[in-house]
Amino acid sequence: MKDFIGYALKNHAGLIRFIKMMCGVLCGTGVFYLITLIALKIDGTIGWIDLPLMELSGIVLSGVCFATAADSLIRMGVSCGVSRKTILKGLAAAAPVYAAVSAALTELAEEVTVIIFRLFGIRLRGLGYVTVDDLLWNATENWRTKVFGFCAVLMFTFGAFAAAFMYIAGKTHSRKRGVTAAVLTVFVYWIFSVNIDCKGWLYDLLNRAAEATEPWKYIGRFDPPPSLIFSQTELLTLTLIGFYLLYGLFAVIMRNAPIRGRETG
Amino acid sequence: MSIELKTLTKSYNKKLALDRVSLTIEKGTICGLLGRNGAGKTTLVNLVGNRDFPTFGEVLLDGVNVRENDKALRKIYCMGADDLIPTNMKIKEVISSMGYFYKSSDAKYAEKLCGEFKLEMGKKLSQLSTGYRTIAKVIFAMSSGADYIFLDEPTLGLDANHRELLYRLILERFEETEAAFVISTHLIDECAGLFERCFILREGTLIADEDSETLRSSAFVVDGKTEAVLLYTSGMEVISRSELGTLSSACVKGKPGNVPAGLEISKPSLQQLLIAMTADEQRG
Amino acid sequence: MSFNSPVFNDTEPLYIQIAQWIEDKIVTGQLRADEQIPSTTELSQSLKINPATVRKGVSILVDKGLVYKKRGMGMYVTENAVANVRDDRREKFFDDFIVPLLAEAKRLGITGEDIIEMLKGGSGK
Structure with a gap:
């Protein structure tokens, strides 16, 4: 197992390539943000702006990068006679490292984005922790905020990773199981999202939709029952548990799945 | 020292791809695995390499089941016609990756082979023609240092000169390392001289298991x-x-x-x- | 580059054909007395034949006394190898050449006298 973990973390097919992919992807979204910034400035906007979906893009993309990296690792492992057991155990051990790395990169990208926007007079709101960027700007020495932000990103990264695993499992084994697994992932994270602070982006989105659309006005705002609100730390722990539960499902699917690659000859 | 297939059976959707195949591959022999397209040769190789699992029966290496057994599997290398190795990887990356798993893998030897075939090591697998992709995969197999090397269609897309070179290199490596080579090919007359033993599959069943001369x-x-x-x-x-x-x-x-x-x-x-x-x- | 000849036929076992290939080289003087014959490795890799088969073929030559092993050096052609091969082939001349000749002649309706005439004409050349 040490071989495989070593391979996953050291090799250019593993972590290093993942980092390169993440950087590429984040720069890509960075360009998109830049274009948005230019558009907003031309528009003459100033003050608070909500870009909730864009804020999460880094996390979704980290899931995609992870799926790509993990897929390569699995294939290479199988080609070199590594047992499924070892691959699964190795990935489980390596995943948190990948998650932490991508969380750090995403958080860094987000902070940079927030700062750049701030320089132009626009304050970004996103992910529910509405005043974070405010705190960030005014109290940058406050490490707690940074950890807070990091944990939040880590949490969603695990979500993206779990989805990535389900995608790989589906791709390898059968489309039906993949779809079931993906739906399951979404469902599990939906449950968690119910517990996010009421200004969480999902509800933010829904609320804005409610405000904007005629018939929805009568339904009213979506607010999670107060008793279900957890702190970010608790949420992170729950996420980790959820992640490993889904990983367990992934392992069960992959344990006996034929991994052959596409026939060319 | 041998690999033994014991009543190895594989069925897909009620169709038998392999039907109770039993045979033994001794170390230090070159064997031919022959049969028509779809006879089950690739399935057999996949089962030996832990890429797929038997419906029934087992693959034993010196008496130990290779299924999910890392130690045993590291003595085996299976090269196939499929694209299992990620095609966006460069040749030198694959070779260094192999070093993590196959302890006796020989990167210098791989380099030498690439030179003989004039294969650039910095190229990605996806950038190669069919012939060169096969050559790359064969090079990975031969430099793995495994005791049992399975080559599934190592001649796919190779021109005549490369084929001659390949056979010579296989014989050379065979003499150096005493590894076992199991080669599936459709170019039988060309390779017939290489095989000490032949296994013939027909629609999943083993219809011949003898030394070449007896068979002929x-x-x-x-x-x-x-x-x-x-x-x-x-x-x-x-x-x-x-x-x-x-x-x-x-x-x-x-x-x-x-x-x-x-x-x-x-x-x-x-x-x-x-x-x-x-x-x-x-x-x- | 591979040697001329090795499209081995399908009539005889491969190891016998290898032995004959080397014998041919001895008889035609390409390999002389006390000269080293190509090693198993060289033969195997050049002719693209399994070394075990090559060894079997060479051991036939050893049994026939055409080739001997020099300690630590390889296989060498014996002194009387050429003579041995000639004698051996003389004995087989009738079966290998005369019998098929007669069979073909029969098929074509060529008589014994015709053959003798042809021989007279041919051997003069």
Whole structure:
């Protein structure tokens, strides 16, 4: 197992390539943000702006990068006679490292984005922790905020990773199981999202939709029952548990799945 | 020191890809794994390499089941026609990756082989032609340092010069390392000299497991007028028959007895014998 | 580059054909007395034949006294190898050449006298 973990973390097919992919992807979204910034400035906007979906893009993309990296690792492992057991155990051990790395990169990208926007007079709101960027700007020495932000990103990264695993499992084994697994992932994270602070982006989105659309006005705002609100730390722990539960499902699917690659000859 | 397949069976959707195949591969031999497309050769190699799992039966290396067994699997390398190795990887990356898993993998030897074939190590697999991709995969297999190397169609897309080079390199490596080579190929006449032993699969069943020379001399071909051939071969085990107008040719198991005038006897090449043994219509 | 000849036929076992190939080289003087014959490795890799088969073929030559092993050096052609091969082939001349000749002649309706005439004409050349 040490071989495989070593391979996953050291090799250019593993972590290093993942980092390169993440950087590429984040720069890509960075360009998109830049274009948005230019558009907003031309528009003459100033003050608070909500870009909730864009804020999460880094996390979704980290899931995609992870799926790509993990897929390569699995294939290479199988080609070199590594047992499924070892691959699964190795990935489980390596995943948190990948998650932490991508969380750090995403958080860094987000902070940079927030700062750049701030320089132009626009304050970004996103992910529910509405005043974070405010705190960030005014109290940058406050490490707690940074950890807070990091944990939040880590949490969603695990979500993206779990989805990535389900995608790989589906791709390898059968489309039906993949779809079931993906739906399951979404469902599990939906449950968690119910517990996010009421200004969480999902509800933010829904609320804005409610405000904007005629018939929805009568339904009213979506607010999670107060008793279900957890702190970010608790949420992170729950996420980790959820992640490993889904990983367990992934392992069960992959344990006996034929991994052959596409026939060319 | 050997790999033993014990009643290895694999079924997909109620169809038997491999049916109770039992055979032994000794270390230090070069064997041919022959059969038509879809006969089960690739399935067999996949089962040995832990890429897929048997429905029934087992693959044993020195008595130990290789299924999910890292230690045993590291002594085996399976090269296939598929794209299992990520095609966006560069050749030198794959070779260094292999070093993590195959402790005796020989990167220098891989470099030497790349030089012989004029293969640039900085290229990605996806950038190579079919022939060169095969060459790359064979190089990975041969430099792995594994004790048992399975090459599934190592000649796919290779020009004649490269094939000659490949055979020479296999023999060279074979003498150096005493590894076992199991080669599936459709270019049987070219490779016949390499094989010490041949395994023939037909629709998932093992129909021959013998040393090459015995196999070759196990049958003869009789040509002549159809009635004469039928008369002569009555009571004999005819492997396959073909007709050309009023003439017939039959491939028969065993040795020719007293041959009446008007009939010609000849010995089939390994390829001809294989074609006869794996022909679609079998009349006995 | 591969050697001329090795499209081995299908009539005889491969190892016998290898032995004959080397014998041919001895008889035609390409390999002389006390000269080293190509090693198993060289033969195997050049002719693209399994070394076990090559070894079997070479051991036939050893049994026939055509080739001997020099300690630590390889296989060498014996003194009387050429003579041995000639004698051996003389014995087989009738079966290998005369019998098929007569069979073919019969097929074509060529008589014994015709053959003798042809021989007279041919051997003069």
